[in-house]
Amino acid sequence: MPTIKDVARLAGGAPCTVSNTLNGTGYVAKTTRERVLAAVRELGYQPSAIARGLKLGRTNMIALIIPTISTPMFSEMIEGIEEVATATNYNLILCRSARDPKRELTYLNLFRDGRVDGIILAAPKVDDPCFAEVAAATVPVVLVGGKAPGEDVPSVVVDNRRGASEAIRYLLELGHRRIGFINGPLTVFDSRERFKAVKDALGKAGVPFDEHLYIEGDFTRSSGYAAAREIMSRPARPTALFVGGDTMAMGAMQALKDMGFRIPDDVAVVGFDDIKYAQYFEPPLTTVRQPAYQVGSRATKMLLSLIEGKPLRRKHLVMDVKLVIRGSSERRRQTRGERRTSQHEGK
């Protein structure tokens, strides 16, 4: 690889002139500029990001620490992050935390050395041990799907409370009174919020929260399967299931079918997420849509603002969610012909 010196030599000048030409800093005579640019082209010169990073203390890299990559919600979020980063000339370093605070900590420590200009930490645990590290970070950190104690660390979350209470209110309106709730682990911010909202919504309707209708899974399909089997085997089983995650809901639906229950006739199911595949479940899943892509892109915009030293207008963003009603919760009144178009949502 040619260096700036090679270019300077070929153009008959000094390295700093090349630098000034390329970066538009300082004054460079037009003729000089042209000679320099010609030399650059001839050599195929490209400044070394490493050397520049060392000098400037800026790398144009951001790091993303995220539980998994291939989970639909997270992979969409990653796409939103990548999009904004790339558009702003930043590169993305991808780190999988597997929801393990130790790994989060390792990465957070790794990145204290200036190799990245900012960090997005996705889905930290409630009381995550790494929050101390986050507070002491040498670069801006934005939290996604979680909040650190206090108001200091900027965050983007979805409106879990609203989503969960809408789901519950909707099921109540349909006449359900025994509503099972398959939640994610309470160590996860989203799950905790949803838990509170569900209790609240039930309480307001005068329906007592029944612990026997509550189970926690771990967001996997198999945990949803197991949870549904369990909950449907208990006495006084529910007539509806609210599942905090579409992948778990998929497992739950499978369990219901395997146990011989019809959806929604015997049991209504409402999920959370609205992953791409939710509308193609059988029956299509009623679920609370959360804008994963936008969560990612907004968080990245916040991070980039912080990196540029711009103040944030709002430190904590709560993204809107929306209940999407499909066949898993209401008996179909549609004819075959109507389904044809109704099922063909989006691309």
Add this chain to the structure above:
Amino acid sequence: MPTIKDVARLAGGAPCTVSNTLNGTGYVAKTTRERVLAAVRELGYQPSAIARGLKLGRTNMIALIIPTISTPMFSEMIEGIEEVATATNYNLILCRSARDPKRELTYLNLFRDGRVDGIILAAPKVDDPCFAEVAAATVPVVLVGGKAPGEDVPSVVVDNRRGASEAIRYLLELGHRRIGFINGPLTVFDSRERFKAVKDALGKAGVPFDEHLYIEGDFTRSSGYAAAREIMSRPARPTALFVGGDTMAMGAMQALKDMGFRIPDDVAVVGFDDIKYAQYFEPPLTTVRQPAYQVGSRATKMLLSLIEGKPLRRKHLVMDVKLVIRGSSERRRQTRGERRTSQHEGK
């Protein structure tokens, strides 16, 4: 951030002694080492990856250039890549190419400056303009899901020919003679291979390849939907559909249902990929499983070998595929009880 000098000062020594202590290079007296380590701990010192990268010409970073992130096949592949990279102490820079050779080129050029030690280029086009750049790259490049002309650039692909011909042979065995083929774009390596294999397999069975039963989509669900609608509207429509991608197959199945065809009774469907959701389609999709995660991890191992300067045992890997038979191709003979377990594959 403290530098190596700060540590040296605190420990009462020279920077190089700190370096030697930390890297195990040269001789360091035990007492000195201890003093150094104590100072390191006290200051929370961590070597700067940037400075080290500049000095050593090695960054422990690899770049991945891949069409999309949230497509199931690709996101699994990314996970395989991330896994191996992390385990070997490398970090992953994620770049989305959107199948655009221009973007591939931009990235390939960007990375010539030494900021990464190696590059994985996923799903390049056949005759991709960036192959020239790949050949001239300053760091090792491994191709995934594609091959450059000649034998020079290492690659990992799946056995598309075997997969496609098994699918076709299977449909022929079931008695199908008019087999529609919804393929991906022929600019994609996989699609091209599958195309040849399908022609071959039909030819060997004495069934002529009928162009009216062939359509290309772009791997999206909507393109599968449109393609199936189109192909099923033509005269002498097929009794079976082989679809080169499960997401497209999902769209195709939707189209078939909307048109009133029963699967598999009126039309059998066989996909390619075996994405996680394929087994939960209605009916569950018969498809050719490709090991996306392993493709990613193997490619990364190859790349890391090249980076370490180790010779490759084999420059070109072809990963095995496997036809997975489910309900979309054969009329169910199972009772409800049997389905229960058969549908509950994997997690």
Add this chain to the structure above:
DNA sequence: TTGTAGGCGTTATCAG
């Protein structure tokens, strides 16, 4: 066994 000097490729400063 330890320390000194130089350089990796840039860019900022400041003198010419």
Add this chain to the structure above:
DNA sequence: CTGATAACGCCTACAA
């Protein structure tokens, strides 16, 4: 307008 010089933080000779 241009160029010499120093510095970013680290590592590797080589000298002490």
